[in-house]
Amino acid sequence: MKLVFATHNQNKLKEIQALLPNGITLVSLQDIGCNEAIPETAPTLQGNAKLKADHVTRNYKLACFADDTGLMVPALQGEPGVYSARYAGKQNDANANMDKLLKNLSDKTDRSASFKTSIALNLNGNTLFFDGTVEGVITENKVGEKGFGYDPIFKPNGYKQTFAELPLEIKNQISHRGKAFSKLVAYLKTIYVDIQEKK
Numbered sequence: 501m502k503l504v505f506a507t508h509n510q511n512k513l514k515e516i517q518a519l520l521p522n523g524i525t526l527v528s529l530q531d532i533g534c535n536e537a538i539p540e541t542a543p544t545l546q547g548n549a550k551l552k553a554d555h556v557t558r559n560y561k562l563a564c565f566a567d568d569t570g571l572m573v574p575a576l577q578g579e580p581g582v583y584s585a586r587y588a589g590k591q592n593d594a595n596a597n598m599d600k601l602l603k604n605l606s607d608k609t610d611r612s613a614s615f616k617t618s619i620a621l622n623l624n625g626n627t628l629f630f631d632g633t634v635e636g637v638i639t640e641n642k643v644g645e646k647g648f649g650y651d652p653i654f655k656p657n658g659y660k661q662t663f664a665e666l667p668l669e670i671k672n673q674i675s676h677r678g679k680a681f682s683k684l685v686a687y688l689k690t691i692y693v694d695i696q697e698k699k
Contacts, residue, residue, distance in 0.1 A: 632679025
């Protein structure tokens with residue numbers, strides 16, 4: 501079974517492929533010749549994930565899943581939320597995004613935050629959603645060299661290190677993205693078993 505992961509990131513593709521049954525072939529947007537920018541104009545993470553998945557399914561007639569991730573900070577009324585990647589502007593600059601967030605939180609006592617990933621899967625004419633959330637706090641400074649995005653300023657509850665300091669295997673177990681993809685992979689494994697049994 502061929503399944504499109506709506507991403508241009510080959511590393512993310514390989515990570516997920518390694519978790520799937522051998523009978524499922526995962527391909528990227530680049531692999532199917534989809535090089536156009538897919539608009540992410542929905543007001544929710546689930547909505548944006550669905551927009552990306554629907555674009556592929558509609559234009560390429562292939563089963564597809566897409567993800568969208570946001571950082572929610574209650575003290576900032578849920579910002580940056582769906583605008584997390586472009587919080588400081590369209591250039592999607594991670595350092596600029598972190599600097600803006602730290603500045604906006606400079607006079608706040610509540611530094612709690614949550615990361616959420618939503619995945620939309622278009623398969624057999626249906627759309628299913630898989631979500632993952634992790635709670636934590638925003639640190640006062642950037643700490644750590646690993647990861648990407650807001651990882652250097654997000655410290656998950658129960659840990660003394662930021663996502664940018666934690667070993668990848670631990671981060672993948674507890675992260676929002678790891679939780680959402682674990683649910684997706686578990687579902688795809690059951691689907692693949694059903695397909696095999698029907699043959």
